[in-house]
Amino acid sequence: MSKSKIAIVGIGEVPTGIYPQRLPWEIIYETCTQAVQDSGLDKNDIEAVVxxxxxxxxRLSAEISFGKIPEELGLKGCKDVCICNAGGASTSNCIRLAEHLIDTGAARTVLIPHVTVHSCIQQDELIEFFAQAGMDLQWEYPFGTTYNAIIAMLTRRYMHESGATPEEMAAIVVSMRKWAALDPNSMFFxxxxxxxxxxxxxxxVADPLHKRECNMLADGGAAMVVTSAELAPKVTATPVYKLGEGSVFFTACPVLRDNDMMIRGFRDSAAKALSEAGLTKEDIDIWNxxxxxxxxxxxxxxxxxLCEPGQGCKPFMEGxxxxxxxxxxxTIGDAIGRGHTGSGVSTATYVDTARQLMGKAGSRQVQGARFVFQNTSGGSGMNNIATVWGKELI
Known part of the structure; x- marks a missing residue:
């Protein structure tokens, strides 16, 4: 029996892409308005913004930190506001904070937005930021280590140990881009x-990573409305319940991390999430x-x-x-297919988990989907947060 306390009841999103003319606050207004309207609630029912x-x-982070979103949106019922930064795991932690507020009675409904406009940031600022974010400033940064270099080393190690070929690794990108080509919110739609x-x-780019195996920085935004599992079915016909969660921390410093550590962590956090949900891997319809x-x-x-050790590329190669x-x-094609909006890729993935279970995914809709497994990871892979979501309580 799952211990679900919360549900996503509304979602909003703008297309990802290079849109320097689209200001961050315009994205916030649009996505938050969409999410609240989708939930069926009034904007003044929102009691917290995380x-x-x-x-x-x-500058944008500072404006949000000091409460500009509820003020700009005119959320008269809002009693609390905060901002959360855990890299790509930020959205999971925003949902956890919302769950705490709802569980303690501090708020009945919580709005969770994200916005990124990379195209308005000076190139040298972007380079310097991503050269430091997620990198150890003593042992990695001085040597020019980048995300592409870190992942290239990890990729080379995996290919050595598994025997995976360059063609098999490229097949992963093909799979992601097939989903992206069907998604109106992808820059590759x-x-x-x-x-x-x-x-x-x-x-x-960084052997063995080719240009098309790396990410493109992009602009985008999304939002969700979260409420209690008890209230959710009273406000919408398509609530999406959080059924289970498991998490693990690896290392902040990528050079101290190895494949075995990651596989154990992925396995253990997933097992806890599935166990808490009362499900097995055979019950999962979508792996987001x-x-x-x-x-x-x-x-x-x-x-x-889901496959034998060393055979992880085969399902991608086989289609x-x-x-x-x-x-x-x-089903959004990850950052490779969506375009990388910083921590917003995890927000977009949660939104699509909800969209699939709400039956609103259009040509990408996985028919009959009841349960979705989703993960997020922060920094340069410091952790893994596994969650299980369902369209019904079990």
Whole structure:
């Protein structure tokens, strides 16, 4: 029996892409308005705003930290406001904070927004921010270590240990882009899905990562309305319940992390989330995995016991994870298919988990989906937060 206390009852999102003319506050207004209207609630029913911290946007973060969202939106019932930064795990922690506020009676309904506009940030500022964020300033930063370099080393190690080929790694990108091509909120919507050959023919960024295996920074935003599991079915016909959670911390410093540590952590946090939900992996209809780069996906596939050790690329190569496959996986295409909006990729993934279970995913809809497994990870892979969501209480 799950211990669900909360449910997502409303969602809103704008398309991801390069839109320098689209101001951050315009995105906040649009996504929050969409989410509240989608929930069926009045804006004055919102009693708290817990915001995902925008990365590399100090002024915007300060404005949000000091309460500008409820003031600008005219949320007359709002009693509390805060901002949360845990990198890509921020959204999970915003949901946890909302759960605490609801469970303690401090708030009945909580608004969780995120916004990022990378295209308005000076290039040198972006380079400096991402050169430091998630990197150890003593042992990594001085040597020019970047996210691409860290993930390249992890990828090379995985390929060495598993025997995975460059073609198999590229197949992961193909799967992600197939989902993205069907998603109106993806920057690759209606774009041609690159072939394995085209991916491997793109310029090398950090061996063995090619350009098309890396992320594109983008602008975007999304929002959710969360309320109690008890109140949820009274305000909407399509509540999405949080059924279970498990978490693990690895290391802040990437060079101290190894594949075995990550696989154990992925496995243990997933097992706890499924156990708390009262489900098994066979019950899961969608695996909404957020790990930013391709290599995380076969590692997670193996950790979850969905394939044999060392065979994590096979389901991607065979098409099982693509639209219409037997194992729907990352239905927004992760950051590779959506465009990287900082911590907002995890927000977009949660929104799509809700969208799928609400039956609102359009041409990407996984028919009959009842339960979704989702994870988030922060920094350069410091942790893993596994959650299970359902369209019904069990």
């Amino acid at each position: 915001t995902v911290a925008p990365q590399a946007q100090a 209606n774009k041609k899905v690159p072939s394995i050959e085209e991916i491997l023919a793109s310029p090398m 995995i957020y790990l930013a780069y391709p290599v995380g996906h076969p590692l997670m596939m193996e950790a979850l016991g 099982s994870t693509s639209p219409g496959g037997k194992m729907p996986w990352s």
